Amino acid sequence: MSSDRIRLASLQSKIKSAEEAASLIKDGMTVGMSGFTRAGEAKAVPLALVERAKKEPVHITLITGASLGNDLDKLMTEAGVLARRMPFQADATLRKAINAGKVMFIDQHLSHTMEMMRCGQLKKPNVTIVEAVAITEEGYIVPSTSVGNSANLVEFADAVIVEINSTHSTNLEGLHDIYVPAARPGRGPIPLINPDDRIGTPYIKVDPAKIAAIVLCDIPDSPSTILPPDDETQAIADHLKDFFLAEVAAGRLPNSLAPLQVGIGTIANAVTSGFLNSPFTDLVQYSEVLQDSTFELMDAGKLKFASASSMTLSEECGARVYGNIEKYKDKLVLRPQEISNHPELIRRLGIIGINTALEFDIYGNVNSTHVGGTKMMNGIGGSGDFARNAQIGIFVTKSLAKDGAISSVVPMVGHVDHTEHDVDVVVTEQGLADLRGLAPRERARLIIDKCVHPSYRDAMNDYFERACARGGQTPHIIEEALSWHVNLEKNGHMLKK
Amino acid sequence: MSSDRIRLASLQSKIKSAEEAASLIKDGMTVGMSGFTRAGEAKAVPLALVERAKKEPVHITLITGASLGNDLDKLMTEAGVLARRMPFQADATLRKAINAGKVMFIDQHLSHTMEMMRCGQLKKPNVTIVEAVAITEEGYIVPSTSVGNSANLVEFADAVIVEINSTHSTNLEGLHDIYVPAARPGRGPIPLINPDDRIGTPYIKVDPAKIAAIVLCDIPDSPSTILPPDDETQAIADHLKDFFLAEVAAGRLPNSLAPLQVGIGTIANAVTSGFLNSPFTDLVQYSEVLQDSTFELMDAGKLKFASASSMTLSEECGARVYGNIEKYKDKLVLRPQEISNHPELIRRLGIIGINTALEFDIYGNVNSTHVGGTKMMNGIGGSGDFARNAQIGIFVTKSLAKDGAISSVVPMVGHVDHTEHDVDVVVTEQGLADLRGLAPRERARLIIDKCVHPSYRDAMNDYFERACARGGQTPHIIEEALSWHVNLEKNGHMLKK
Ligand SMILES: CC(C)(COP(=O)(O)OP(=O)(O)OC[C@H]1O[C@@H](n2cnc3c(N)ncnc32)[C@H](O)[C@@H]1OP(=O)(O)O)[C@@H](O)C(=O)NCCC(=O)NCCS
Ligand SMILES: CC(C)(COP(=O)(O)OP(=O)(O)OC[C@H]1O[C@@H](n2cnc3c(N)ncnc32)[C@H](O)[C@@H]1OP(=O)(O)O)[C@@H](O)C(=O)NCCC(=O)NCCS
Numbered sequence: 005m006s007s008d009r010i011r012l013a014s015l016q017s018k019i020k021s022a023e024e025a026a027s028l029i030k031d032g033m034t035v036g037m038s039g040f041t042r043a044g045e046a047k048a049v050p051l052a053l054v055e056r057a058k059k060e061p062v063h064i065t066l067i068t069g070a071s072l073g074n075d076l077d078k079l080m081t082e083a084g085v086l087a088r089r090m091p092f093q094a095d096a097t098l099r100k101a102i103n104a105g106k107v108m109f110i111d112q113h114l115s116h117t118m119e120m121m122r123c124g125q126l127k128k129p130n131v132t133i134v135e136a137v138a139i140t141e142e143g144y145i146v147p148s149t150s151v152g153n154s155a156n157l158v159e160f161a162d163a164v165i166v167e168i169n170s171t172h173s174t175n176l177e178g179l180h181d182i183y184v185p186a187a188r189p190g191r192g193p194i195p196l197i198n199p200d201d202r203i204g205t206p207y208i209k210v211d212p213a214k215i216a217a218i219v220l221c222d223i224p225d226s227p228s229t230i231l232p233p234d235d236e237t238q239a240i241a242d243h244l245k246d247f248f249l250a251e252v253a254a255g256r257l258p259n260s261l262a263p264l265q266v267g268i269g270t271i272a273n274a275v276t277s278g279f280l281n282s283p284f285t286d287l288v289q290y291s292e293v294l295q296d297s298t299f300e301l302m303d304a305g306k307l308k309f310a311s312a313s314s315m316t317l318s319e320e321c322g323a324r325v326y327g328n329i330e331k332y333k334d335k336l337v338l339r340p341q342e343i344s345n346h347p348e349l350i351r352r353l354g355i356i357g358i359n360t361a362l363e364f365d366i367y368g369n370v371n372s373t374h375v376g377g378t379k380m381m382n383g384i385g386g387s388g389d390f391a392r393n394a395q396i397g398i399f400v401t402k403s404l405a406k407d408g409a410i411s412s413v414v415p416m417v418g419h420v421d422h423t424e425h426d427v428d429v430v431v432t433e434q435g436l437a438d439l440r441g442l443a444p445r446e447r448a449r450l451i452i453d454k455c456v457h458p459s460y461r462d463a464m465n466d467y468f469e470r471a472c473a474r475g476g477q478t479p480h481i482i483e484e485a486l487s488w489h490v491n492l493e494k495n496g497h498m499l500k501k
Numbered sequence: 502m503s504s505d506r507i508r509l510a511s512l513q514s515k516i517k518s519a520e521e522a523a524s525l526i527k528d529g530m531t532v533g534m535s536g537f538t539r540a541g542e543a544k545a546v547p548l549a550l551v552e553r554a555k556k557e558p559v560h561i562t563l564i565t566g567a568s569l570g571n572d573l574d575k576l577m578t579e580a581g582v583l584a585r586r587m588p589f590q591a592d593a594t595l596r597k598a599i600n601a602g603k604v605m606f607i608d609q610h611l612s613h614t615m616e617m618m619r620c621g622q623l624k625k626p627n628v629t630i631v632e633a634v635a636i637t638e639e640g641y642i643v644p645s646t647s648v649g650n651s652a653n654l655v656e657f658a659d660a661v662i663v664e665i666n667s668t669h670s671t672n673l674e675g676l677h678d679i680y681v682p683a684a685r686p687g688r689g690p691i692p693l694i695n696p697d698d699r700i701g702t703p704y705i706k707v708d709p710a711k712i713a714a715i716v717l718c719d720i721p722d723s724p725s726t727i728l729p730p731d732d733e734t735q736a737i738a739d740h741l742k743d744f745f746l747a748e749v750a751a752g753r754l755p756n757s758l759a760p761l762q763v764g765i766g767t768i769a770n771a772v773t774s775g776f777l778n779s780p781f782t783d784l785v786q787y788s789e790v791l792q793d794s795t796f797e798l799m800d801a802g803k804l805k806f807a808s809a810s811s812m813t814l815s816e817e818c819g820a821r822v823y824g825n826i827e828k829y830k831d832k833l834v835l836r837p838q839e840i841s842n843h844p845e846l847i848r849r850l851g852i853i854g855i856n857t858a859l860e861f862d863i864y865g866n867v868n869s870t871h872v873g874g875t876k877m878m879n880g881i882g883g884s885g886d887f888a889r890n891a892q893i894g895i896f897v898t899k900s901l902a903k904d905g906a907i908s909s910v911v912p913m914v915g916h917v918d919h920t921e922h923d924v925d926v927v928v929t930e931q932g933l934a935d936l937r938g939l940a941p942r943e944r945a946r947l948i949i950d951k952c953v954h955p956s957y958r959d960a961m962n963d964y965f966e967r968a969c970a971r972g973g974q975t976p977h978i979i980e981e982a983l984s985w986h987v988n989l990e991k992n993g994h995m996l997k998k
Contacts, residue, residue, distance in 0.1 A: 191850075
């Protein structure tokens, strides 16, 4: 291994095969791994662990930043490695195992996991595996395309395995800003005032003696597979653009708006791209994940800075960005997810948070996670960290799913991740409902008029009117409130009785 | 008026009758008023407004800190004064009007209202009326037994009316610490590191020219009517004491625990009193409201400091405390509710938050507000500000209500105020369930075993087992999930089909 990747010479002797390193992980252990939205996850060691688990039982509690690439959650699930998993996942196979009750999944606000571990409420990892682009002269770890929970998982672990990934350019060094809050009591404020402030170190500090193995890896990150905007995502982006134009016109926001957080996925990417053809300038992102759209906006001179905890790019965009990282470096920072998602900072900075809902109800309660009220999709992720403390908490979704069998606006959501108190604006391709300062009955009127698909609007009006006749701050016909979900389950369509 | 109550001589000329002052409030206006949990509310002017409304129509949007004493919400409702009301109330007559859809009630996290107003998302008051013990030489306002939203409502108002209340001792001066966050962008950290830090001024700054009227008032605060602990509230307090003892034994908390927030009401007061006969020492409160129990603990030398936004005391305790305020003054501070409830500070200080639920479900979702899922009780208050960011978020309730017709633990709550992500521990007189780090199915098992009343346990086990057979991360039989609420509504008992 070239000495620019492992600059503390004494650590060269710790280079091991992935199998040797994986043998440090014993059945029953709690294991930390780097990785956040398919970026920067440890790769070689979990793959070796999967191979071992085909021969002998290995069941672990796995704690990551968020979702993993390279089908790792799928492979670990199939090999029976995962007994417990937190705080997020986004894999179809693991999801099935979770919903079958075979893997215990602890779905957490992404800013909370490390705080709980710090005060002893979650078991600390026996072993943590982090991907790095390099190890410094001091033996410190330079992360790759995500930071996630890596700094804390390294700090709290008994032993650390570092995967040096040669597919990442060493030029990523300098991109990261690692700040870890102190233990309580006596903790001070987090000294971040502006999204582009650097408050920490460009590496993860670790006692080199704790590094038990170094594994060389040449498996790249999985590229993101973003779909181009369709008519509906474009309409959502347009409604949002109009909303922000009106906010600026009313003097509530400057022309640079406020630091933007945008969730992942196709709708979120389309929304961000929507700013390309807008009059807004000097935009800033303070987000969890950066997607292709971030770099479109930067290249167009619309976006002047982006802070996040990971970057998940398509092959084409990744080549452009990582191939010219020096060009972007002073406009980018990657932080621990505890900092990218911290309530203190989200409130202080006045973030505009835009996240995707599975469904929302006529009062503005949002379900981000549970299909049909019971089956886990991915997890709440950072959506709650942002929505609760955002200056404007926005949720977007298409008004229909599954060819119209599902209305994503329902009388009552089957599961609540974000209560009406935390939801300011909801948007579908049909329109946008600005709920700020409204009482529940007023919210319902607006949501039905603006967001519900026409094919469901009459049924919704009928429900709401009959509910109002019964009374209440939040009128419901309690025996009918979930009937659309029941119809769907029994008859394949929300309105088929 | 003696010159120690109005120390800026030029303001003496602004003394007016309550009727004259109330005439500044016109039909359709937005009005701010002091008052938080029946403490420190403006009294004479709203009473005069009620009288006027009996003769001519006056409909206003009323924004306070929280609930008002002296039946003001009742009287204003009966006189038809309230068109819109936020962010909290606790009055039976107003509650009825809200549930009938006659008053639009906007139920908000108590730390959010002023942030929304600051950035233009809520209308600013035309007139704000605040109760004060005195006006300083500079014309600044010294609040009385609560701070609530008064500082901001004064700042944002076109005109201010001050009620000088002679029933409050002028010795209250010096008790308050008024800090108001700056506008965004560019806001810095809130410089509070310890619960007893003073970071602001002992008065509300105001341009004296904005004071349109001063009204002299001699109506006292309504005393709180705390019930003594009964067997069930005592059992809840005992379970909590055992829990904290175990946390200390496990090294997760020091013997002084962590700054405590405790909600209002009889259970909360019993829980706080429970610390009297505990080995914990040097306790500190960082709370919203102080009740009698705070002073019991202080007098017993158990509690060394208490920070809150208001004090609501019984007649007996009020006489003791206000009669000897100098004795307590260096152990007390009253702050704006934006600061007592601020997510930045709750997270930094590592608060233990203990609040009362109406009901919670087997997965740990909590309903604090909506009886039967539809009818408003009081409002979410600060419970969400605390639970979301607390080091330990605890909810307590008796396992039964209405002589056993209601189980306060249900398959699915009819309304969600706090999601399972924000709820760490739930307690009934039956027992305590520590949910930290558990997946939903594990949470359910524990809640059923520890918290459900025996008369409902078999039915709950039956539900949960049949739900698990259907699968899901959060198993439910969706057509039955709210059936206990439906039974109650139709047949008067949750288990009567
Ligand atoms: C909500 C979330 C699943 C949407 O993901 P997305 O990829 O943008 O949205 P899609 O429209 O493609 O929907 C994903 C799937 O859910 C289905 N779906 C959408 N609405 C639905 C509804 N109301 N009921 C049932 N299924 C629904 C879609 O049909 C699609 O199904 P498929 O995978 O079988 O095709 C995703 O944003 C998420 O996991 N959010 C929670 C975490 C989060 O917000 N993080 C924020 C910070 S990164
Ligand atoms: C939840 C809350 C209403 C409980 O109040 P409390 O006075 O301690 O509790 P009680 O046990 O006396 O219950 C109050 C009423 O609710 C009823 N109740 C309790 N559980 C119920 C349930 N599951 N379903 C229906 N009614 C229920 C009681 O029977 C009682 O009715 P009554 O007034 O007709 O006698 C109150 O704590 C609250 O408003 N909380 C939200 C705000 C908050 O948490 N603020 C925290 C910071 S101060």
